[in-house]
Amino acid sequence: MPYQEKKIYVSIFSALIVIGFFSNYIFGLSQDGRFDGADASVVMGKSIIALIFISIAANILLQVIFAIINAIITRESAEFEADERDKQIEQKGMQGFLIAFSVGYVASMAALALGSAPHMVFFGVTASMFFGSIIGDIVKLFFYRRGF
């Protein structure tokens, strides 16, 4: 399997782990009644800021671990440079991400319009960002598998 495809699998794995932990964390806060008070938006804001930094750190860490393990097993060096086909596939992935994120964003706003709690709407927007990233990765995987 080409290096770029393996990198995408690691990225999907990383996004699933982070969103899994984040959903569990938010559910715990919700069960504890942390979103019932006046500072619900503050709690959500802090959680999302923490999530952004944790997700970046987790992705970098997993990619480094993957590059090391891959180099040991396959003896192939990591490919940091992208050629023109990689860049075009990256753009296709970005389109997939933006479409999925837009759908999630509109759905979250619709939920807000129908009376959902604002902290749940924030959660919806954040979750759509992560699912959009997974969709973008799947689109990239599709084009890598097909050739373009």
Next chain:
Amino acid sequence: MAKRRISNNIRRLRFDHDEMTQKQLGEKVGVTRQTIVAIEKAHYSPSLEVAFQIAHVFGAPLEDVFSFQPDGAPD
């Protein structure tokens, strides 16, 4: 998928150049082996620059490496 109208002779040209591998060609042109595979199978049409670079590696004019089949032309 739309029918590809650009075909190429890269496989034959590699064979004629001492069985040059896809990896070697990729290194000379500055793309990955997977991109050479995709170009060879006509799954991906390269940029003009890469197309000219491939032709330059084989020392052949561009039209000897790539050919274009216009719409409505017989196969």
